[in-house]
Amino acid sequence: MKVESLVTKEKREIEARSDSEKTIDPANLEMFEIARKAGVETAFDRVVKQEPKCPYCFSGLSCRNCAMGPCRITAKADRGVCGATGDVMVARGLLRNILGGAASHVDHARHVALTLLHAARGEAPYQIKDEAKLRNLGTMLGIPNAESMEVNKLAEQVAMRALEEIGATHANGGTWIKMHSTQERLETWSKLGVLPEGGMLPILEGMHRTSMGNDADPVNLILGCIKAGLADGFYGLHMSTDLQDVLFGTPKPKFSEAGMGVLEADYVNIACHGHVPILSEKIVEAAEALQEEAKKAGAKxxxxxxxxxxGNEILERQGIPQVGNELNSELVIATGALDAMVVDYQCIFPALVPAAQCFHTKIITTAPIVKIPGAEHIEFDEKRADEVAKEIVRRAIENYKQRDPSKVHIPKFKTELLAGFSVEALLEVLSKINSEDPLAPLVESIANGDIKGAVAIVGCNNPRVPHDLMHVELAKELVKRDILVLATGCAAHAHAKAGLMKPEGYKLAGERLQRVLKALGEAAGLEALPPVLHFGSCVDNSRINQLLKALAEKLGVAIKDLPVAASAPEYNTEKALSIGTWAVALGVTTHVNPLPRITGSEVVTNLLTKDAEQLIGAKFIHSPDPKESADMIEEVILEKRRKLGLPA
Ligand code: SF4
Ligand code: SF4
Incomplete structure (x- = not known):
């Protein structure tokens, strides 16, 4: 379809949507009217005001990388002022997006590594919660005596190695990527020249090569995208998960609840929003310690x-209930029951502040790189973590007294969920069936077709797409076809709210998958395992690679040959693009929606949706429809099964 037609179609669809077509979350539906009456404007309103979209930006055919522009490709101009073609603009724009995503995750990992370092040196009030994981990491990193060294000494060395590997400037592929990758992948990446040196250099190099007068080869730029995606996957996602598990514990399955109904009318309600557990874990502790102060203020x-x-981080480790995902974040404020929203970094809408100004809610920013005019800023310093967390909780308690009960409206909707599926936890469940060889039951179910394949549904919300609809309908379609779903990020919130993460949800699966879920669930002392397994936050997509690597090595095949796929069906962030690129680089075909800004270049579109398969064993696919997406994904899985000689 021509770009102009795509733009017009999207404009028509977005402008025509009634409230009930904007979201499938019943709490959001209930809150729309209340928010409007209170004067709160949300992303659902603002997305309409952005229509129609600029067709040049929509298709990637624009560039503002220097002051000779901005430039765009039109009927009379087939090059920018510097001579950059449309293919170059599209490839360069995509790479810059991926660099933004990779930078966010690598900086997240750097923050966790620094916290581990301060903790190990006794300078910050955190303890090592998973010593076994630390020792295992130390051994994999080749640190001598990692098995017996004093725990804080080892933590210091692991943290230093992490920081060195993030900042590596010349070594080709550090240890972090090697310890989490199969040999086959390392060789493939090496041959393509995309093995990242470390976390930061591919980002630095990527910014350099995309500035005016540098890389003008769209193919070479796409290889830069893969390199940046790999830097994200191993020096962002994997490193964050590894070190967070060491500091805060490796998740184990636990029950909790999801939906706006988890807010409590008579309690001081504090929402933790953002990405790292470094502050939110401390907020949970401080809240526990200050319960009596809240009671003195009149709350229960x-x-x-x-x-x-x-939210996902404190859910998977502490069982903290989930009030919502990204497109709930403004409407939660309109309940009038939120006393503070404490944010760290990433995915924090600046519009939270004007929304909070219509109520008594305090938006508390904490990161030096995330300040919003009108919010209260209480700077977080991990060395003073307990003190700062208490100060924030006390601010929420004080603010409870400002709450206007006549403005409180909490939707009743909430649903039970089971979260905390790390690979270690999954293996523990599987070991109840086969203690000698825990992966065997999983491999057997995949081989005989009881589990036809597995799909990771991940990523964000996007008001261009009806909220949660693609996440939920795609998952339902897949599990019905005996395809197991693993979920992270805002996708996981959507599945939880839709009941796909509670044990009874297994009834939504196909007959054969139901049998497996029941057998595994019973082994774990439950009615069944849910058909969608909560694998944590966005950085925890690393856990999915950990599982793929283990399965590939057990079966003696490459990850690209496994009957698996991934989908980010409501993505919005640059981080989702870099994670998706990493997934394709791993050999996992990845469905994305909405369309990335690449349609202006046939060269780039063909590379990513066709030729990538030859180069790397996987590609991107797209469909805006859940049923059609499930058909495409199932076909990818069936094709892999045919190649492995497995029954359909
Ligand atoms: S880099 Fe080239 S295409 Fe981009 S704005 Fe400058 S002149 Fe235009
Ligand atoms: S899934 Fe996307 S929107 Fe949600 S928290 Fe992660 S990056 Fe942000």
Whole structure:
């Protein structure tokens, strides 16, 4: 379809959507009217005001990388002022997006590594919660005596290695990528020349090569995208998960609840929003310690709830209930029951502040790189973590007294969920069936077709797409076809709210998958395992690679040959693009929606949706429709099964 037609079609669809077509979350539906009456404008309103979209930006055919522009490709101009073609603009724009995503995750990992370093040196009030994981990491990193060294000494060395590998400037492929990759992948990346030196250099190099007068070869630029995606996957996602598990514990399955109904009318409600557990874990602790102060202020206690990925982090380790994902974040404020929203970084809408100004809610920013005019800023310093967390919780308690009960409206909707599926936890469940060889039951079910394949549904919300609809309908379609779903990020919130993460949800699966879920669930002392397994936050997509690597090595095949796929069906962030590129680089075909800004270049579109398969064993696919997406994904899985000689 021509770009102009795509733009017009999207304009028509977005402008025509009634409230009930904007979201499938019943709490959001209930809150729309209340928010409007209170004067709160949300992303659902603003997305309409952005229509129609600029067709040049929509298709990637624009560039503002220097002051000779901005430039765009039109009927009379087939090059920018410097001579950059449309293919170059599209490839360069995509790479810059991926660099933004990779930078966010690598900086997240750097923050966790620094916290581990300060903790190990006794300078910050954190303890090592998973010593076994630390020792294992130390051994994989080749640190001598990692098995017996004093725990804090080892933590210091692991943290230093992490920081060195993030900043590496010349070594080709550090240890972090090697310890989490199969030999086959390392060789493929090496041959393509995309093995990242470390976390930061591919980002630095990527910014350099995309500035005016540098890389003008779209193919070479796409290789830069893969390199940046790999830097993200191993020096962002994997490193963050590894070190967070060491500091805060490796998740284990636990029950909790999701939906706006987790807010409590008589409690001080504090929502933790953002991405890292470094602050939110401390907020949970401080809230526990200050319950009595809340009671003195007239509340029954303190209720901490989670939003987005920091929510997922404290859910998977502490069982903290989830009030919503990204497109719930403004409407949660309109309940009038939120006393503070504490944010760290990433996915924090600046519009939270004007929304909060219509109520008594305090938006508390904490990161030196994330300040919003009108928010209260209490700078977080991990060396003073307990003190700062208490100060924030006390601010919420004080603010409870400002709450206007006549403005409180909490939707009743909430649903039970089971979260905390790390690979270690999954293996523990599987070991109840086969203690000698825990992966065997999983491999057997995949081989005989009881589990036809597995799909990771991940990523964000996007008001260009009806909220949660693609996440939920795609998952339902897949599990019905005996395809197991693993979820992270805002996708996981959507699945939880839709009941796909509670044990009874297994009834939504196909008959054969139901049998497996029941057998595994019973082994774990439950009615069944849910058909969608909560694998954590966005950085925890690393856990999915950990599982793929283990399966590939067990079966003696490459990851690209496994009957698996991934989908980011409502993505919005640059981080989702870099994670998706990493997934394709791993050999996992990845479905994305909405369309990335690449349609202006046939060269780039063909590379990513066709030729990538030859180069790397996987490609991007796109469909805006859940049923059609499931058909495409199932076909990818069936094709892999045919190649492996497995029954369909
Ligand atoms: S880099 Fe080239 S295409 Fe981009 S704005 Fe400058 S002159 Fe225009
Ligand atoms: S899934 Fe996307 S929107 Fe949600 S927290 Fe992660 S990056 Fe942000």
């Amino acid at each position: 206690g303190i209720n901490v709830v989670g939003i987005c990925c920091t």
